[in-house]
Amino acid sequence: MKRTTLSLIAGTTALAAVTGFAALTQPTDSGAGTAAKAAAVLPVERAGLLCPAPSTSDLAETTYTSFTPVTKGTKSGGTTELLPAAGKTAAGDGKKKTPAKPVLTPKAPGTPAAGDTSGGASPALIGTAEGRLAPGWTLQETTEVAAGTGRGLLGVNCTAPDTDFWFPGVSTAADRTDYLHLTNPDDSAAVADIELYDKDGPVATTTGDDFTVPAGSSEPILLSTLTGEKQDDLTVHVNVRSGRVGAAVQALDDKLGGDWLAASTDPAGSLVVPGIPKDATAVRLVAFTPADSDADLKVQLASPSGLITPAGKETLHVKAGTTTALDLGDVTRGEAGSLVLTPTDQSVPVVAAVRVVRGKGDKQESAYLPATSPVGTRASAVANTAKGTTLSLTAPTGTAKVKVTASAGSEGGTAASQTYTIKTGTTQDVQLPAPAGLKGTYALTVEPLTATPVYASRTLTASIDGLPGFTIQTLPNDRGTVAVPRTEQDMTVLQK
Known part of the structure; x- marks a missing residue:
């Protein structure tokens, strides 16, 4: 078989492995005279998600919620499987873990x-x-912890495995207990480098290189054990050199509660951090650039009335290879808001996240919100309740129309949909459609109807012994479909 044929087969196989399985169509005509056809957009046929261990607290109460939106073109039949990762203790005896x-x-x-x-x-x-x-x-896993370090409401979207993660906003300070959770879904070990960056650049670590995550297991890594430095604002970079993992940081504070910090979107010249709660009492922005040149960013807030610049916080200078923080206080001032970061001159890639605090005195709670990618075609958020759910939508660069569907409830009800118009440069906390006869929790599915980029996040709130518990999740594209090239049968390649 010639090299041309092998290359075609290898390329098609690699595409199926990454995106799921999809049937390739065979045209009725063949030969060099047939024009190339556009790729078909098909539903993926296999997806994988990884959930970190929710808590070490005996007081933890955790809910897992699963949802698949209705997708045109899917075939009948389907299965799911959720198995516990082995972890150090279970894997230590060398025996296969019995599925729970x-x-x-x-x-x-x-x-x-x-x-x-x-x-x-x-x-x-x-x-x-x-x-x-x-x-x-x-x-998604959502956890309530009534007392102790990190008490409050914690939530995290279970994520697909990948090879590169950025977490700006972690800490090794004395009042913080931050764990990096790495979960390996595959049958062979994964090897990763864990790098820390502070305001001066790379931080020397003791065991960050060549960190091994055994097959089918999950490893929590206490970040303060990687370095002797006590720092409030750090960025963690996870670079997987062999295999792939899921990654998330559980950031726990002695006084301010805690939550999960999801990875920031890939480094980019412009970033959006959508849906900061309108009653936030303190917002702290943390940014990092992996580039060799400094980044100068314009800091704006997309409010319900348009883009505004926080007084005295107009710009942020991020030195090459370093982490920088900026306190924004109660920047939303009682209105919906999203941070929009754009270059003032030269575009330099950055990653960013914010820590949000609600409440006052000893009744404060914190959550984390990373910069994220646009919703794209579709995205969903689960575990929503009749009360205590806020959906924030922002369109920084142009007016957008968005369809939002509230699903049937987990225990009963009928789905409902509504369409919204989000004006240029604004953020709206939209009035959600109410599923009729709702019982249990429901899912929200967001589908932009125009080409304008739309960013979204969902906030859950709950009172936990008088504490204003909350957690925020972004809604990036759900990657439910994939473009699959239409192939042709051309026997002439065998003669070349």
Whole structure:
């Protein structure tokens, strides 16, 4: 077989491995005279998600919620599997871990499913979905911790495995306990480098290089054990050199509660941090640039009336290879708001996240919100309740129309949809459509109807012994479909 034929087969195989399985069509005509056809956009047929271990607190109450939106073009049939990751303790005896009873049983597309666990021994989960349950599959763990370090409401979207992660906003200060969770879904070990950066550049670490995550396991790494330096504002970079992992940081504070910090979107010249709660009492922006040149950023807030510049906080200078922080105080001042960071001159790639604090005195709680990518075609957020859910939408560069669908409830109800117009440079906390007869929790699916980039986040709130608990998740594209090239049968390549 000639090299040309081998290259075609290898390319098609690689595409299927990365994006899921999709059928390739065979045209009725063949030969050099047939014009090339556009790629087909098809639903993915397999998806994987990884959930970190939710908490070590005996007081933890965790809910897992699963949802797959209805996707046109899917075939009948579909399965999901959620298995506990082995971890150090379980893997130590060399025996295969017996699968535990599933924490939930996902339902048909369009209806969420939920399951609960209690205590501090719940493991990380490795999940797969196939068939009609795969396109846009969304899975979240939400935990309430009534007391102790990191008490409050913690939430994290279970994420697909990858090889590169940036976490600006972590800390090794004395009042912080930050864990980096790495979960390996594959049958072979993954090897990663863990790098820390402070205001002066790279931080010397003791065990950050060649960190091994065994096959099918999850490893929590206490960041303060990697360095003797006590720093408030750090950036963590996880570079996976062999295999792939899921990664998330659990940031716990002695006085300000805690939450999960998801990875920032890839380094870019312009960034959007959508949906800062309108009642935020303190907002701290942390940014990092991996570039060899400094980044100068214009700092703006997309409010309900348009883009505004915070007084005295107009710009942020980030030195090459360093982490920089900027206190913005109560920047939203009682209105919906999103941070928009753009270059003042030369475009230099950066990553960013904010820490948000709500409440006062000893009733303060914190959450983290990273810069994110646009919604794209579609995105979903799960575990929403009849009260205590806020959806924020922002369109920094142009007016956009957005369709929002509230699904049926996990225990009953009928889906409802509504369309919104988001004006240029604004953020709106939209009035959500109400599912009729709602029982249980429901999912929100966001679908832009125009080409203008739309960014979104969802905030959950809950009172926990008088504490204003909250958690925020962004809504990047759910990657439920993939463009698959249309191939042709051309026997002439065998003669070349």
